[in-house]
Every structure is written in structure tokens, then in C-alpha cells.
Amino acid sequence: MALSSQPFLAMHHNLAGLWIAFFAVLTTPVHSKTAAPDVSALNVMYSSLNSPSKLTGWKSSGGDPCGESWEGIKCSGSSVTEINLSDLGLTGSMGYQLSSLTSVTYFDLSENNLKGDVPYQLPPNANHIDLSNNEFTGGVPYSISQMTDLQYLNLAHNKLNNQLSDMFGKLPKLKELDLSFNSLSGKLPQSLASLSSLTKLYLQNNQFSGSINVLAGLPLDKLNVENNKFTGWIPEELKDISDLETGGNSWSSGPAPPPPPGTPALAAKHKAKKENGKSVISGIAIAGIALGVLAVIVILIAFFSRRSSSPSSHFLDEERFSQNRSFTPLTSQELSKDLHDDIPRGYKDFKSVDSSAAIDTKALQKSPSIGLRSSISDRVQSFNDNEFANRLNARRSTSVRATPFSLVDLQTATGNFASGRLLGEGSIGRVYRAKYADGKVLAVKKIDSSLFHGGRPEEFSEIISNISKLHHTNIAELVGYCSEQGHNMLIYEYFRNGSLHEFLHLSDDFSKPLTWNTRVRIALGTARAVEYLHEICSPSLVHKNIKSSNILLDAELNPHLSDCGLASFHQRTSQNLGAGYNAPECTKPSAYSLKSDVYSFGVVMLELLTGRMPLDSSKAKSEQCLVRWATPQLHDIDALAKMVDPALRGLYPPKSVSRFADxxxxxxxxxxxxxxxxxxxxxxxVRLVQRSSMNMREDLGASRRMDDYDY
Known part of the structure; x- marks a missing residue:
């Protein structure tokens, strides 16, 4: 019986195996096909990296990265989750579809030879990004501001050369940030203070300036700020860091000024948190600090109550505080560093109690640690005596970074607003060149006083507050303001290369014309400035005055859009935009919209393409209106070739021009x-640039200072 059962058992066993195998085939796919957006993004990346053979499995079109095990790619299901292409000698760039890689959490292309700007878009949900040791230029892309899962960011050892935008306010998980060994400049943005998880920060070997006070509240274990241009004092909170490197900066000597009221309590709280329970501040200590702060506030109130009866006394008594530190008069050289540097040292690092980015003018008034020489009064008016500054301070919700200038000082710097200093005149006022003894130059926009008739007293302060919140590489940033004796003025950085209008339409025969690459760069920078106003600012801002004369060019011919935040003035002027820039629907001021801004920008692009003015009465009647003449020809290749600015002398890529026209x-x-x-x-x-020759992309990356944000 046992012998006869063996064949049956064997057959039964084989059938069972077949059933199991069949079931496995039915229920287990060989591989999930990679999601189409991921495939497309990697195809573009491969082409942008010059299709290197060392990326085994990669294709420029189609393929299945997850199923075919592409080099450096890891997946979960049908989604790409990791890209690790470090130290492979890669060249080129990373493409322009990285934002499609929504499941990628680990992104490492360090130790290669990648050039151009860091892409405007990066994998949006990445928590680890390492692009160090390449040859990237430009700035840190603003898209990082939206990457709320980011924990590690390393852009060290590149050629980044821009200022840092205020992009760190929504990165609560960021633990390590390395921007060392670049050429980044400017002041540290206030939003760095929001990095509540940051333990390692490397900023060494850049050109950062100003103070590092914004870092005082961070839970840092390692901080390296060596070899920059930082000034001021190293905050006491940072001196407790176990690994601190600060050499190679211009730190101030002597004791630091006492912090503003409330700061000691905050510092103690931070210290207690950082020690993580090892040495917690006792309730008695906290009570003592609170009582101390309260006592200071009471003394200050009494002091200023007594001072209020003496209107002729504008500044705190210098002798009273000279034992703490002395101040030197504000010089024009200090004025040139940054918009905060218009305020004497010791002032500029104070900020409002509500931790906004505002300069708290009342805190400046009331701090007993501040002493001023009387000679400073001819540059910055007393905060006690400046009702406008007080109104600004009273609005706790505002975020004011601009500096108050005195009317006397501006009159001196502009030759009493002499006609020889006039830079231009628009629908809301005139712009003058203000020149200081050391050669520093600023632009002063003197707003027509008639625009304020019947308005609210606080209106100008609200406008200053709103403009001061605009921070973008391609927007002319407000430096200061003046509101005295019925004069309302805005002070901006002066751009020696003038406006795009002057370059295109007023240049003489000896001037070097704008190259095609530079024109595309100007268009892109301006577009991104307008995009910032429309889609990053909340609520959206309509510019209402986009034209070539409001696009200012710096020494490297990078564009800076001016007149931002002044739409309320254009709303009430009898004049419309510069002739030829108005959208057809804008028959009255209230008709301006985001879409009319897009139209005006299109006209600027037409100027860049043709070198013609929007309206030109010297042309034949059929050619006087640029839009009307050009529009029917924009899709005609032969006609387009005849429309291109003759100043280019035929030195342009036809395909690029065609896409520009589209x-x-x-x-x-x-x-x-x-x-x-x-x-x-x-x-x-951006696609136009990406599809152009490699040389063009390199030119674009090397010569412009871009990227504040993602599109």
C-alpha cells in the first residue's frame, strides 16, 4: 500500500507546486512600471547631464527606472524615492523637471562638475539635498522655502554669488545647513531665526556682512562663520556653542551694548532649553529676571515721561552712557553696506518685541544703552521728533526695514534737488541722484504731494511698510524714506547702468549693444520679479507700471524691477502707463489686473526682441504701435528675422528667437x-534657455544673480 501510494503523492505534490507557482504569477507583478512624471524628469535630467555612459540603464526617452535598476536610483513601488549620483564626474545641469519628482526624499549630486544655476525647482518633498562640490553659480533657489520636510541642505564649495533671500521661515525640520566656500554676500535674512531644529550651520568663506544676531536663538551645536565680513559683536548665546569658529571677521572690540528690554529673559530661556534639563533655570531666577525687566521698563517710562516735557532734547545724553561704548557719526561708507547700515551701530541690530523683521523705532528711542553724538542729527532725524517714524512703530503688524532719512541730508546730497541731479520723471513724481562725499550714490524718488491730498495721515507709512516687505533678487529694494514738512520720498539703491529703456533706445553708436543672451536674462529676471509679486506675495500685488524705464540694470546687467508696491498711486493719477504698455482693457485705472501686468511684460519682451519703442511717431503709421505691427508677424519665421533688433548684427540663435516670439x-x-x-x-x-546651446546656459548662469524662488 505504501509503495502504490508514492506515485499518487508525487503527482499531488507536483500539482500543488504548480498551483502555488500559478497563483504567485497571478498575484505578484514582476515590477511596477515607474510613474510617468518620474520617467520624464529623469529623461530630461539624463539629456541635461550630456547623456553620460556611466549612468547605466538611463535613457533620454522612456524606460522604466524602477524596473530596470537605473544607476543611482531607488524606488518604492512605482515611485522614485532616492537619487544618488555623487562623485561620478558628471557635467552639464540637472534639467528643469525636478519638481515632478514628488516622492524623492534623498537627492545627492555632490562631487561632480555641474554648472549653471542651482535649478529653480528641486524635488519638493526631499529631506536630504547635497549639491556640494560642483560649479553652481547664481543664488540659493527660493523653492527651498516651500520644502517643509527638508532636514539636510549642503551647497558648499560652489560658486554661488548672490544674497540669501528670506526663505527659511517654513523649514522647521532643517537640522544642518552648509553654504560654506561660496561667494554669497549681504546680511543674513531674519527668517534664519525660525530654524528651530538647526544644530549645524556652516557659513565660512563667503562675503556675508552685518551682524550674526539673528542666529542667537538657534539650538546650534556647531557654527562656523569664519572668513566673512561680519561686524558687531558675537552674541553671548552663541559663545556657549561647543564647536564655534568665528575668525577672519571684523568684530567690534570692547563690551557689547546691553540687549533691548526682554532679551535677557529670552536668552535665559533659550539657554535652559539648549541644556535640555541639565541645568534648568529655577523659578526664582526666572522671577528675578522678570522683576529686573519690569524694573527697567518702569525706569524707562519714568525717564521718557520726564523727557517728554523737554521737546528741544532729541537724543539720549551721550555722557550718561559713554562708559558703555562710544558711537561715531554715521558715514556714507557705512551707508553703502546695507539698508540697515544707515542706522548707527547699536541701533541696527534691535528688532521689535514681536520678533518681526521690523526695526522697532520705539525700542531705539527707549533703550538706555544707546548714546549718540549730536553730529548724527544731520543724517537721521530724532525718533522722538519724527512723528512719521512713530506712526510706523505704532503699527505692530508692519515689517519695516527701511531707514528714515532727514530732509536736510537729502537736500545736501541732491544739491537741493537740482535739475542737474534729475534722473527721470514719471506719473507719480521725480527721481533724483543723491551723492555723498565718499562717492556713494542713492536714488531718491520724490512723490508728488498732490497724491496725498485728502488721504489718511498714516497712508505713506503703510506704503513704506508694504514696500519694505518685498525682497527679491530682481526687485529694486527700498533703502530708506523721508517724510518731513510735506515731503514724502523713497530712497533706493542707485543703478549706474540706468534703465533698460536707456540701453535699448538712448545708447549712442559707441555703446556696446545688449547681446541676445543678456536680453533673455533680462526677460527672465523681470518675469520672475513679476511672478514674485503675483504669486508669492500674499495678497497678490499688481504692479501697474511695468515698462522698460522701470527695469534697472546693475553692473552685471541683471534686471531690477522698480516702482513695486506703488500701485495705489497709479490708481489715482490722471496718466496711465507709459504709452504703448497699456493692455487694451485698461481704459480706466481700476481695470488694471494681474493679466494687464502680463501684457505690459509682453511689450517689454517685444522691445528686447526688436529694439523698438512701444510707440514711435517717427515710424510709418502702420509701424508706430509696436504691438499692432509685430503681433501678426510673430509666428512668421521670415518676417521674424526682419523684426529682430539690427543692433544684434545677426548674432542670435534663430530657434531661440522663435521661441521668444511665441x-x-x-x-x-x-x-x-x-x-x-x-x-x-x-x-x-526657462525651457527656452534649457533648449538652447550649452554655452548660452553657462552664460546665463555665470552672469546673472537669480533665483529667489521656485516657479
Missing amino acids: IIALCVQSEPEFRPPMSEVVQAI
């Missing part, structure tokens, strides 16, 4: 609903 055609459509949003315009120009 973007213009979208922007200047007569129906506003058909015009694209500015984010799409930016994308289109």
Missing part, C-alpha cells in the same frame, strides 16, 4: 483671460 504672442493677446499667468511665462523662458 512667448510674446501669448502675453500680448487682446483677451486678458487667454494670457498665461506669470509662472507659466517663467517656465516658458
